[in-house]
Amino acid sequence: MSTTIEDVAKAAQVSVATVSRALRGLPNVAPSTRERVVAVAARLDYVADPTASRLAGGRRMVLGLVVPMLGQWYYAKLFSGVEAVATVAGYDVLPFTTSGPGGSERFVASLPFRKRVDGLILADAPFDDEQFAAVAGTGIPIVSLGSFLPGVWGIAVDNAAAARLAVGHLTGLGHTRIALIGGIPDDPFRFSVPVDRYNGYQDALAAAGLSGDPALVVPGNFSAEGGAEAMHKLLAAPTPPSAVFACSDEMAIGAIQVARDAGLDVPGDLSVIGIDDHDISAYVGLTTIRQDVTGQGERVAHLLLERLEGESDAKADVHEPHPTRLVVRRTTGPPADVAARPRTLDRTVT
Amino acid sequence: MSTTIEDVAKAAQVSVATVSRALRGLPNVAPSTRERVVAVAARLDYVADPTASRLAGGRRMVLGLVVPMLGQWYYAKLFSGVEAVATVAGYDVLPFTTSGPGGSERFVASLPFRKRVDGLILADAPFDDEQFAAVAGTGIPIVSLGSFLPGVWGIAVDNAAAARLAVGHLTGLGHTRIALIGGIPDDPFRFSVPVDRYNGYQDALAAAGLSGDPALVVPGNFSAEGGAEAMHKLLAAPTPPSAVFACSDEMAIGAIQVARDAGLDVPGDLSVIGIDDHDISAYVGLTTIRQDVTGQGERVAHLLLERLEGESDAKADVHEPHPTRLVVRRTTGPPADVAARPRTLDRTVT
DNA sequence: CAGCACCCTGCAAGCGCTTTCACCCTGTGT
DNA sequence: ACACAGGGTGAAAGCGCTTGCAGGGTGCTG
Incomplete structure (x- = not known):
């Protein structure tokens, strides 16, 4: 041969x-x-032949990447970053998805990564405590991305802070009725990106002296379609919001579309801010909180390699925050009533 | 252990x-x-242990997916489709990128898939004849996605037809100065998506009795950023276009942004149509030619599996077209001069 | 009741590499 | 001149599985 x-x-x-x-x-x-x-x-x-080397060497030279799905912007960027670093180090990266048929139950029941990977990157894996224990119980080195887990090295953006930044931007503009489009805040999951952002949202409201309105908190499935549905619900509320904080840019874009279809001007009648800084956000003028997803992927891959190759146990947990930044574009502005009397804006905010 | x-x-x-x-x-x-x-x-x-089975069994149980890059919408969707089918069949999918450091030269020089995959899916791989021969010379079964290669099973949309559909929509509306934002049409590559679309564009112009203007054909790098740059160039042309056909939705969105920033109304002053039907295109109202990328990924994965597992040589080449469809939304309309006298639209077109 | 199939099962030889261990051969110190 | 250290090399034992081949039963035919 x-x-x-x-x-x-x-x-x-x-x-x-x-x-x-x-x-x-x-x-x-x-x-x-x-x-x-x-x-x-x-x-x-x-x-x-890598197959033979792996068998003989006892190392799989494979990094597992556990994500809800491929094909979504965030996870594609993440994969891209992980793959770049892994390739250079001689590792393959093998994706595992936890949404879709069976979901995390199937994943946890079969633990499909067994004997296939040297280490695992858990990205926003929707596991409850028991499921996480099952995964960790395999003894395979794990690093996390998206949130910090006790005893697990990981990197993540400070989601609560990012949410405060976003909502703070809105309150700073004078908004008092601010909606949240995000995940379901009471999921029993270890990976709590939506929860953290929800908390940040509440904190920012409180900091501005505002009391939250439960009617203004709706799930959005982290897709444009979900954002659109969420916006429909918000517009049907007794007192619709003057601003929306969407937990992803895709949801924000979906929401904006629905608002505009309903005859609202964005940002005149409704301000919308997202999180991510999606590749096309700049081109739809979306105000957002930027996070460098590819960079996070690269970083988390390095972290896993370090764990695999270094004398890992010597060190304490690595919980490394990743920076975020407010990028103001053209979907946020003062609320209509405040815009009408710009001179008083500062006092209105207070 | x-x-x-x-x-x-x-x-x-x-x-x-x-x-x-x-x-x-x-x-x-x-x-x-x-x-x-x-x-x-x-x-x-x-x-x-899959490693051991693979060694003993002689089959890698891995499908290689060669793409320019991960992290872009199209390739992420594609990967997603391929991965879904491969997983069910017990195969892993291993991505290889041809853009980035070294590009296809590096890829062809190292042929990194050797001894690692049972078969290869070539998606828009920018290889010239010699490079393609080097890849094919490894004897590894290959299927293609994006364009048809002689002697290679593959699936693709009819890119020329898709382009004709797009441009035909614009000429049908009465446009006569129609720009193309796409790849460089004279690349010596075997994978000729941009070329096919360019040809379709020219055909459609000819069919409408229009003569193309070379100044209206600009590359766009298949990104929103590239689309924006391209639009800048078009606006600086002696006689700017009244309509733009962008070879991807991302480029279209970038172009629209620049046009609107320049004070143009879309579609009032400028019509823009894309190709893809990106997840968010519906939410920015983009008129486009839809293609089902995930579905193509699933289909091409099946095709490769069939080649690997069946008595492939018995059959002739499989060159399977994938359907596309015009989706009219809100970025295309009649040109300003025609819109002013709608009664005569039909004759103007002719 | 002999003779033959046919099932089911185990033995053992790999798959192509890594790694331990032993060995040999220099060069150095005394 | 002799012992010793140590670098360079090869033989061989796996790594955990698959598979060709052979053998022992069982049931059926003539």
């Missing part, structure tokens, strides 16, 4: 052991020998 | 061979034996 290490050994007049060592840059190979082996390998077009 | 097939064999009082057969559903295992083995395996929480 294709050339094996034995072919190279024969051609270079050395043993397979020496070929293995020479090609992998291990010590204890005479420079002249190495040179010859490398040359022969190149001539024969030899590459080591 | 973890439980191996031998542990199961011992516990079930059979040989490892029998365990292997029983667990994989092979024939020639007594029902009672199989039952016992399955029970023991379940009790011991046994799963076969």
Whole structure:
């Protein structure tokens, strides 16, 4: 079939052991020998069979990435970042999805990553305590992305702070009826991005002396479609909001569309802010909280590699925050009543 | 370490061979034996080590997916579709990117998929003839997505037809100065999505009795940013277009933003149509040509599996077209001069 | 009742590599 | 000149599974 290490050994007049060592840059190979082996390998077009190396070496050289789904902007960017770093380090990355048929139940029941990965990146995995314990119980090194888990290295943005930043921007503009489009805040999940953002939202309202209105908190499924549905609900509320904080840009865009279809001017009649800074947000003028998703993917991959290759246990948990930043564009502005009397804006805010 | 097939064999009082057969559903295992083995395996929480099976079985159980990059909407959707089908069939999917550092040169020089995949899906891979020959020369079964290659099974939308549909929509509305934002039409690549769309664009212009203006054809890099840059160029043209056909929705959105910033009304002063029907296109009101990317991914994965598992050589090339459809929303309309005298629209078109 | 199929099962040889261990051959110190 | 350290190399034992082959039962035919 294709050339094996034995072919190279024969051609270079050395043993397979020496070929293995020479090609992998291990010590204890005479420079002249190495040179010859490398040359022969190149001539024969030899590459080591990763399957065999993995079996013999005991290391899978695979990083598992657990995400709700592929195909959504956030997870695609994440994958991209993880993949870039993993590839350079010689690892493959194997995605596992937890939404779709069976969802996390199926995932936890089958633990499909067993014997397939050296380590696992858990990104927004919707596991409850028991499910998480099952995953962790496999003994496979885990790092998390999105929220911090006790005993698990991870990186995440400060979601509560990001939400406060977003809502603070709105209260700062003078808004008092601010809606939240986000996940269901009472999910029993360990990964609590929606919860954190909800809390940040409430905090920011309180900080501005506002009392939240439960009617203004609706789920949005983190998709444009969900954002649109959410906006429909908000517009049907007894007293609709003058501003919306959507927990993702896609939801924000869906919401804006519905608002405009309903004849509202954005930002004249309704301000909308998102989170992410999606690739196209700049091109629809969406005000948002930027987070660098690809960068987070790269970082979390490094973190996992560090755990796998380093003397990990020596160190304490790594819980590394990732920065976010307010990007003001053209979907937020003062509420209509305040805009009418701009001079008093400052006092109105207070 | 973890439980191996031998542990199961011992516990079930059979040989490892029998365990292997029983667990994989092979024939020639007594029902009672199989039952016992399955029970023991379940009790011991046994799963076969894929690395070992692969080595022994000679099949990698991996599908390679070659794309320019991950992280872009189109490729993320594609990956998602491929992954879904592959997973069900027991295959992993391993992505390879051809853009980024080194580009396709690096890819072709290292042929990183060697000994790692059973088959390859080439999606919009920017290879010239020689490079493609190098990839095909590895003897690994290949299917293509995006364009048809001689001797290679593949699926693709009819890009020329899609472009004709888009441009035909614009000429039908009465536009006569229609720009194209797309790839560089003279790339020497085998994968000719931009070329096909360019040709379709020219065809549609000709069919409407219009002569193309080279100044109205600009590259756009298939990103919102590229679309924006392209639009800047178009607006600076001696005679700017009244309509734009962008070869992707992301470029279309970037272009619209720039046009509106320049004070143009879309679609009043400028019509814009894209291709893809990106998830958020519906929510920015973009008129576009829809293609089902996830569905194409599923289909092409099936096709590859069929090639791998079937008696493939018996059949002729499979070149399977995938449907597209015009979705009219709110970024296209008659040109300003025609809109002013709607009664004569039909004759103006002719 | 002999003879033959046919089932079911186990043995053992790999799959292509990594890694331990032992060995040999230099070069150095005394 | 002799012992010793240590770098360079090869033989061989796996890694955990799949599969070809052979063997032992069982049931059926003539």
